[in-house]
Amino acid sequence: GQNIDQPTEMTATEGAIVQINCTYQTSGFNGLFWYQQHAGEAPTFLSYNVLDGLEEKGRFSSFLSRSKGYSYLLLKELQMKDSASYLCAVKNSNYQLIWGAGTKLIIKP
Amino acid sequence: IAGITQAPTSQILAAGRRMTLRCTQDMRHNAMYWYRQDLGLGLRLIHYSNTAGTTGKGEVPDGYSVSRANTDDFPLTLASAVPSQTSVYFCASSEQGGEDTEAFFGQGTRLTVV
Numbered sequence: 600g601q602n603i604d605q606p607t608e609m610t611a612t613e614g615a616i617v618q619i620n621c622t623y624q625t626s627g628f629n630g631l632f633w634y635q636q637h638a639g640e641a642p643t644f645l646s647y648n649v650l651d652g653l654e655e656k657g658r659f660s661s662f663l664s665r666s667k668g669y670s671y672l673l674l675k676e677l678q679m680k681d682s683a684s685y686l687c688a689v690k691n692s693n694y695q696l697i698w699g700a701g702t703k704l705i706i707k708p
Numbered sequence: 709i710a711g712i713t714q715a716p717t718s719q720i721l722a723a724g725r726r727m728t729l730r731c732t733q734d735m736r737h738n739a740m741y742w743y744r745q746d747l748g749l750g751l752r753l754i755h756y757s758n759t760a761g762t763t764g765k766g767e768v769p770d771g772y773s774v775s776r777a778n779t780d781d782f783p784l785t786l787a788s789a790v791p792s793q794t795s796v797y798f799c800a801s802s803e804q805g806g807e808d809t810e811a812f813f814g815q816g817t818r819l820t821v822v
Contacts, residue, residue, distance in 0.1 A: 603750060632810065641798060641813035642751075686750070695766070696811070698743075698750030 601625045603699035605687050610705045611677055619672045619685050619702045627692020633661050633672045634686040636701065642686055645672070674704075682706045711735070714799050714814035721789050721821050729784045729817050731799030739802045740782040741766075741811065742774060744795040751798065757782055758804075789821045 604622045611617040623631070630649040634642040648654055648663035648670060660673040672685055684701040691697055712733040721727050733740065738759045743751040753766030757776040771793060773785045782801075786793055796818050800811040 641815050643813070644810040647810065688751075695753060695756070696751075698752070700748055700750045 601691065601697050603687055603689060603697055605685075605699040605702045607700070608703045608705065610707060611674075613677055613679060613706055613708050615677050616673065616675050617677060617704065619674070619687075619704065621670045621672070621687035621699060623668050623670070623687070623689045623697070623699075625689045625691045625697050628665060629690040629692065629694055631661075631663055631670050632688045632690070632696070633659075633670075634688065636684045636686055638683070645685075677706050679706050679708070712799060712801055712812055712814040714797075714817050716817060717815065718818040719820070721786075721819060723789055723791060723821055725789050727786045727789055727819070729786075729797055729799075729819070731782045731784070731814060732780050733782075733799075733801045733812075734780065735801060735803075735812065736779060737801035737812075738779070738804045739809075740776065741800045741802075742772070742782070742784045743798045743800065744768065744793075745798060745816075746795050754784065754797075789819075791821045793819065794821045795819060 633645040636642040646661040653662045658675045663670045684703045686701045687699040688696045715730045741756045742754040752768050754772050755774040757763045760779045796816050798816050799814040802809040802811045
């Protein structure tokens with residue numbers, strides 16, 4: 600089967616750093632995506648990794664290790680507006696996105 | 709404003725009724741998708757279309773049908789709704805179905821089948 604595993608919920612403090620992990624087992628690999636989803640809203644694209652290593656985009660960075668089937672999303676200088684669910688998704692050999700259940704991130708003042 | 713629009717935003721539907729969820733995009737994207745999102749589960753693909761005139765089945769297609777008569781529209785039909793189809797439905801599109809193209813999502817349709 601194919602599955603994406605992420606922690607269900609995480610809590611962090613405003614101004615701090617948080618790392619959200621994602622492990623995957625899929626039939627083939629054609630890239631890994633991170634999306635942000637605020638409660639009651641649509642997912643929005645954050646990052647894309649297809650090669651091993653770190654991709655940095657402002658306060659957000661995403662890391663990929665294909666050999667380990669592992670990725671993480673790193674959020675720095677956390678703000679209250681970062682409270683949301685973060686969805687990890689992998690494109691498999693058929694170019695279909697397989698989604699994790701998402702990690703609900705709670706930011707406390 | 710360019711984007712992807714779904715209608716209705718929410719709906720309460722009696723079991724056994726037929727319902728079509730509408731989805732329209734004005735970005736001229738080739739690929740379009742329908743997902744359902746349920747608490748504790750990841751987004752699950754119902755049906756997809758890589759280009760106008762073609763459709764394919766996703767992970768959970770039973771009880772749903774789609775059509776893609778043109779580039780912009782991708783309606784999802786529930787022929788005879790059942791309570792297990794209560795969910796939030798998202799339509800999405802991407803430039804193509806390839807490796808690195810991100811998906812853009814509509815605002816979602818919250819459907820309750822009673």
